[in-house]
Amino acid sequence: MPIENIVEKELGTKSKKDIEDMGVEKFNELCRSKVLGYVSEWEKTIHRLGRWVDMKHAYRTMDKEYMESVWWVFKELWDGGYIYKGYKPMHICPRCETTLSQQEVSEGYKDIKDISVTAQFRVQDTELKKRLVGDGDAYLLAWTTTPWTLPGNVLIAVGEDLEYTIVKLGDAHFIVAKDLVMTNFEGKEFEVMSQVHGKDLAGLYYEPLFPYYADSENSFRVVTADFVTTEDGTGLVHLAPAFGTDDYEVFRKEHVPFIQHVGMDGVFKKEVTDFAGLHVKPVEDHMATDIEIVKWLAHNGKLFAKKKYEHSYPHCWRCDTPLLNYATDSWFVDVTKVKKTALKLAEDINWSPAHMKEGRFGKWLEGARDWSISRQRFWASVIPVWQSEDGDQICIGSVEELETLSGQKVDDLHKHVVDKITFEKDGKTYTRVPDVLDTWFDSGSMPYAQVHYPFEQKEAFEQGFPAEFIAEGQDQTRAWFYYLHIIASAIKGKPAFKNVIVNGIVLAEDGKKMSKKLQNYPDPMDILNKYGADVLRFYLLSSPVVSAENLNFSERDLNDVSRNVFRMLWNSYSFFTTYASIDNWSPMSCHSRAGGNPGSENSLDPRVKPEDDKSKNILDRWILSELQLLIREVESSMEKYELSKATRAFMPFIDNLSNWYIRRSRKRFWKSEDDNDKENAYQTLYAVLVTLSKVMAPFTPFLSEEIYRNLFSCHSREGGNP
Template sequence: MIWTTTPWTLISNTAAAVNADVDYVVAQATDGEHFVIAAALREKVLGEDSRVLETIKGRDLEGTSYKRPFNWVEFPETDAPIHTVLLADFVTTEDGTGIVHEAPAFGAEDLALCRSYGLPVVNPVLPNGTFEAGIPEVAGVFFKTADPRLVELLQESGLLYRHLPYEHSYPHCWRCHTALIYYAQPSWYIRTTAIKDQLIAQNESTNWFPETIKWGRYGDWLNNNVDWALSRNRYWGTPLPIWRCEEGHLTCVGGRHELAEIAGDHTLTIDPHRPFVDDVTFACPECSGLATRVPEVIDCWYDSGAMPFAQWGYPENNKETFEASYPADFICEAIDQTRGWFYTLMAIGTLVFEESSYENVLCLGHILDEDGRKMSKHLGNVLEPIGLMDEHGADALRWFMLVSGSPWQARRVGHGTIAEVVRKTLLTYWNTVAFQSLYARASEWDSSTASLTGLTDLDNWAVSQATRLARDVDLALEQFDTQRAGRFIAEYVDDLSNWYVRRSRRRFWDGDHAALSTLHHCLKVVTQVMAPFTPFITERVWQDLYTTPDTESVHMSVWPTWTDEAISDTLRDQVELTRRLVELGRSARATSGVKTRQPLQRALVAAAGWDSLPEGLQAQIRDEVNVLNLESLSGTAELVDVSLKANFKTLGARFGKSTPAIAAAIAAADAKQLVTDLKSGKAAVVVGGETFEVGPDDVVVTEVPREGWTVASDSGESLALDLALTPELIGQGIARDVTRLIQDARKSSGFDISDRISVVWESSMDVTTDALIAHSAMVSAEVLATSWQQGTVSNATALDDELGLKVLIIKA
């Protein structure tokens, strides 16, 4: 019993195939009919009531003859075993009957198997997909359309045992979805199997990104190399340069000049493509008979593989230019080119020059829509790059494509995802540049005087991190890893804007030379390392801030130099600790409900190495957390009350019935001691004389700050805030609130950052009045007030009802 999923190929049935090592049975169905079928499929196909009469191995069926289902096509006379059982490893017992129909014209495995037995290839299907004239019942019918009629004929002749719908993959045209056909036809070949070892050796010396492709997808292709089917049957194309006479003599022509020597100089002026070149004939060099060109053209992938030398007209022209540029340092294409361009370049290079055409390969992932689907005109989900660039900018699209994932990963592209990367990095970079430009102009700072001397700890950190950025981006791009390089850039741009600039804002207002020099230097490094990613925005920044007669373009500038000695890991670690403590301070503030602008007397810090931080960085913590003093905290025990509860879920999974007793022991334990033990990673409780180890996941620890304190902790580091407020602290808080009120009023009134103002204020509350008198100098300096007067305000610029305050500001 033979099975097939393609009834239309039964007309060309040439043989049947079984697996030599599979058990087959002669079985009797319930209707008494006998069948040969794979033992593993007997019950599935014939039913449980079928009976086994005999068991045989597949190899014993080899050579068994049978009657083909359709006797419509002629087979040439041969001694080969036509219409007999063959042995094939690809036959399985997962589906069907374990005996497979063979039609070598329509399947690669079928063709290889039948050729190994010397069987002929019979093909009644024309190149247009219809059956040729003279085939009964289906002549002129499209091959897939013939299936229903052929099934009917099998049923009528009693040869059909069962017809079942069977879902399986089948190739279709990706544009019109017409069913395609596997179709064996004659071809000219390049014997690439003869250089398999050389190709593998060339691959060994090639750098692949990602490296898994080297001996994965591409390596498998080389290890299973087959000869390259070079010819195609097309109307137009690069001609196969072979002429054949009626005696079958073949003449291969090496170029146009050689053709002119054989056929005449007139051939130098004709279009060398098909069909024009087909008019060229000449006398066969062997027999003088008329030689005409064979009708095939060359696979266009050969053209692509010949590109390294064909582009120069080598070997007839530009010999030195070609030799200086071969092999290429780098090639970049989508991952599906492992069996396309990457292969043809290496194969032709190895055949002609005994050396691959490239040294490094970067495989790009495919572009998907925002839902993860492959883009297709048919699906209507194609995003045109010009439209994306018109809406978001060319640099935004470039940055997204280079940074949103590793180059070899598939990525989802959409307007939302591109807009997000623009907001996160490119706008931050642009705004930081604008900030530098604004305050440099406001203070009339001359960039030619920039110098990296007399820097603060924060300045030194920014410069060191800029040097680290140049190094890390350099090394990442050497490995073709644009995602990692982009991540370094994005992180540094964020650090520069949201930490360095924010923490140095007061210095920029004052026109501080060191701060302006530092930011000028750091932005120059960022601009240079970003230039390959975003060439347009960085060129604009370069023209505005950095152009010189010697370096008019960022793309002509020298890549930032770096040395490991110029990079301070110690300073990096200190700033990271500073920022972690600031975050703990903010968290503690948020928990306490005390607003950030209200100064507090002190913060207690418990963190390894904090007391060795330079004074400049400790000052950053004080300013950010808004406390007057920092002091050491040996631990949080004296500031919080600790309670413990058992995590029944994790304990139950480990201790089962003992869990309630262990939970009671946890609740009764010395909470502070148990927490200390848990922080070391391991603690224990004793129940009935037996010791049970518990971990941090087994215990729920609740810390409640004692009155007057708030505490935040993370990863062994803690910061506690003393919430006690004195009249002096309250006054300072009011002064800061008023400063913010006036700054917002300046902005809403459209004042320039450098504009000086006069301020008249009036308050109905004594506490506000006292604070503004005591801190008038501080507030005036912050808001650039040249005049600060208490008086009557009838037409207020800004109001604060909680402070009972009215303020009038006028440009001085």
């Protein structure tokens, strides 16, 4: 959950205004303190899991250095002509009062029940109307799934070449697409009067459905548009220019007034007298307002039909409020401009699993639209653009630039601080544009900002870019992976990473999302304490979750891994140490190695020659050959970043070692005389265990460390206790 939401939840703020009332400064400082709390929590878990993370050099997106690099990235894009400001219909969250990107919208689709209406618009008496339907009442039928947009209606669109039917029902005439007559009039006693084309209807005027904007010029008429279809509804589309992409295009072409009858907070404006103050999609009951609209239409003789139906509707990923399509200002990254380069560069990236490359990621990249990067929020990096009253804009790419221009020391780049900084240039005063940046802009700037590039560590950056590999969940094909790639393509002309491991989601055993409320999964800390981190690591690494598929977490399966892999390996290891201790056995090379350095590069090479060269025993030859095959399999899978394939290779090997090699060789260790064969058995098993501990180390670091250290510390073994 984003920090802002956690803080909002604790404060109990209901709207954006509540935050503004308490002060952005206070709100942002609370956010800062929360971040620090989570960092230490995370550190504990990471350590317990045996992950190597450079916590000492951890970056935080809220640090001044990080934020400065984000400014630099923004300015690189700005200088490259990749940033523009546009007025477009976008999805907004009325509660957060902010715009959302295409990716954020795609994350929040849910099936909900809604109410659709077919409204009847009374045609005005004109020559054209007389010619088409003669005397008497005539109505245009338009269908909408968003009744709350009807008070903002200014036009009705028809398809130029589509066929329309004039239907008589009672004394009135209705105009509807020919293909949709039955859908709308089934069961009614109607009469087909005549057929016309859409272009014949263009130019008809109708009475406004609601009185609030009745004196709008040039409005309330029928126009043609190419997006009209006869797939559903009536074949006539009600247009409210402020609330849809298609609608907005027509509005620009037809020069009708831009009516925005709902505010950015999702509330009807005061001139919409019958509904003023109502939320158009209330969170607690999203149909409530639409039902009020339907009632009003029915009461005023303007409702033709209504219907409940289910559809997929986008919700805010932050707060679950139904989103609205709303025309507003936004800053964009011109993805269209960089797309060709980005597609070309994407060819060099290796994906695990491979189908992600052309599939999820490739498709998303191909269909990518310009990236809306401005948010009307508080706790985030800001848009580093200062603007004068006459609209001149200066993009600032570093703290130094801002200090020079303003003559002020700048210690913090958060909104509540930099909003107070203004400067004069050529007799004009510049103030910052109020928006902050999409948090994905921060995440996408990570390769540069984590090392404060280019202000510091230029060399470290060059060495680590593009990254060798990155790993995240499959939803990131549309988010982090994507934004990293877009930014790197635009400002570096390189991909940001060479390899990607895509993870699936760990679900509860019943296949549902893990949910605190349902308590359908065991506490991760209990699991770690009961089975150990290695078992959990091995279980996850060998599962489909490391190749972008979902895993139903099962403690039973975890237990199987514990028994079939770990206990078996530990028993093999115990077998060896028990007999080695009884016989006071030590490896031939122990003497030299004890004085040497077990951590040297050579000794960590898993292919260190086992000291078996002399053994002709078939069991020894066999297990050593299996060991080499295992090494090859693990190595080649790891080269391709196929983690589960690499991990699964250990299972048959450990089984072979325990159930075949040791079981068949047992008697060789039991013999009382110290002959060559016994020595060979010891040497072989020792070599296998040492090598195995090294090969397994990245997968099961704790167990490997234990085995490796015990087997390698010759001195302690001389004391008889390996």
